Amino acid sequence: MPETTIESCEVKRLEILSENGDADESLAPKFTDSQIRELYETLVRMRTFDGRALNLQREGRIGTYASILGQEAAQLGTAYALEKRDWIFPSFRENGVFVARGYEMYMILQYWGGDERGIKVPEDINMFPISIPVGTHMLHAVGAAMAAKYKEDKTVTLTYFGDGGTSEGDFHEAMNFAGVFQAPVVFICENNQWAISVPRARQTAAMTIAQKAFAYGFEGIQVDGNDIFAVYKATKSAVDKARSGGGPTLIECHTYRMSDHTTADDASRYRTKEEVEAWKEKDPILRLKRYMEKKGLWADSYGKQVDEDAKALVDEAVKKAEAVEKPKPQDMLVYTYKELTPRQKKQMGDF
């Protein structure tokens, strides 16, 4: 009997917007000028928020914080492709996604400041709370997507995780369930090259993360994660496919964590300055700005105004977060169960 090839897969990478701001117009999403401005303004708001959060942590005003610096396009490009009714299951580094979805910034700060009331997601935002253990929430996203399919409500579920998260067993299980049940879910891997101090090469021997999807029976694609056009286009196509019953997709956003893992980390101990410098030129906001300049959508006064508006919004959020009244000790007990247990009733008196 001959040996034959019974299956092969091609791993594609999508790039639309180059580092110097040139876009391949044949591939570029058909954004209006006002949408381009909206994207730019949101990216700046995300980065301004992120920078302020880092400073607040250094000043001891919030707890440990995970920066999104460098990953703004991967977060906004994906979130922007969703409808309001779609659900997001974030990891701990999706602060930009929260901002993009219109989540109150003061509440994000409240959360990172150690007040869990900050993650009491408002009824009108379809986002699930941050999952701190690595990778565990991917399964929830698949379950939610399976439920949406059962309810025939046409919502799509999108979940974020890092390159490190793909080493977890939960990633395998989530991808497998999604494939078997053709769940309307989109997996977004923000491959930022580092899982704390573990480099991407130590997570998997595979050449890409995108290719892992093929083994689960669905499509995977790698995109330039710092290219908001490519990220959006791939996500929009995956979301449309999921909504029309075409099943899951894995999108690997090839990006870079410009900051430390969290404020509890010092990345200079394990990676070189040169590596970080090389990624600075690939900055996602800089390249959209260059694109806007070339398209005549840019004026320095506009850029200044966007910066100032973002700063004002973040200032306001900080003020509001710090004015929130402290929770009462009894609050610890009241939400664990719908009703207090006999033991909890006794413990209420301990405070």
Place this chain on the structure above:
Amino acid sequence: MPWTKIQADDSRGRVRFGGGERPERELSYREAIREALSQAIETDDRVFLIGEGIDDPGGVFGTTAGLRERFGAGRVMDSPIAENGMTGVAIGAAMTGMRPVFIHMRVDFLPMCMDQIINHAAKWSYMTGGRVKVPLTIRAVIGRGWGSAAQHSQSLQALFAHIPGLKVVMPASPYDAKGLLLGSIAGDGPTVVIEHRWLYDQKEGVPEGPYVIHAGKGAIRREGTDVTIAATSYMVYEALRAASELEGEGISAEVVDIRSVQPLDEGLIVGSVKKTGRLIVADTGWKVCGVSAEVAAVASEYAHDALKAPVKRICLPAAPTPASVSLEKAYYPGIEAIVRAAKGMV
């Protein structure tokens, strides 16, 4: 909501086996569970069953037999073999409003799901100020005998009862099996329902319509005045048998079916101990840091003055379950141990 009427009519929840009014129709424990699952699926579109082999002709000791044929693969779902994965998927579905019933043939498979159960199912309500609910029911079976041994016959209720946010119930009777299961499915949070394989053929009168028993209520199975025997699951039967034997010796034993391990019906246990002045705890699990320790602590904290003798605990020794029949006999304490303990106290 579909459960409102059933929950409001909780008068049936007060029927007690071993006394009180009993419906004429008898069901076995397995049939009572199957009926509860059918009625939950019929009552509420959000209910679905998921688990390995639940559509197998055997149907998890008969408790799910025929349900897939009746309700379809969308409501009765077999899945890839991935216990942790299934737990996460069920949690995700529950977070978006579904009411999954996740079924394990052995409680021993739950350790593979611990991250999802402890770090997620038990936490979301607390961490989101009550915004995200996880109405997830996990059914798991304690095996015993036939060489089930170390990895197929554990009794892990204490592990789950330790975690704030989880509820743990252990029905001993068909009536409770149906009511507690429906109560769990109708509830708002994650509940682990631990069944015992040796109880599946137990029969008693079970009402035909759906009814709920909520976690948190124990039940007096036999009244007595000299010693309280608080027992879980299969040990309730050993306790009842022991109580009959003790009666012949002139000792009046009260048998408390703990029924709900978390929350524990502290009031019922304390009340009984205050009446009898003596407490034996008989649990299907290990003694060290087990449910018996918690029950004994409750008696010590809230009924200390009433205690006329140190509390005795009839539980498993600190060793995994042996496969050998002769060792197994020595491993599981039962009626003799309870009788001996009671005689030593009175």
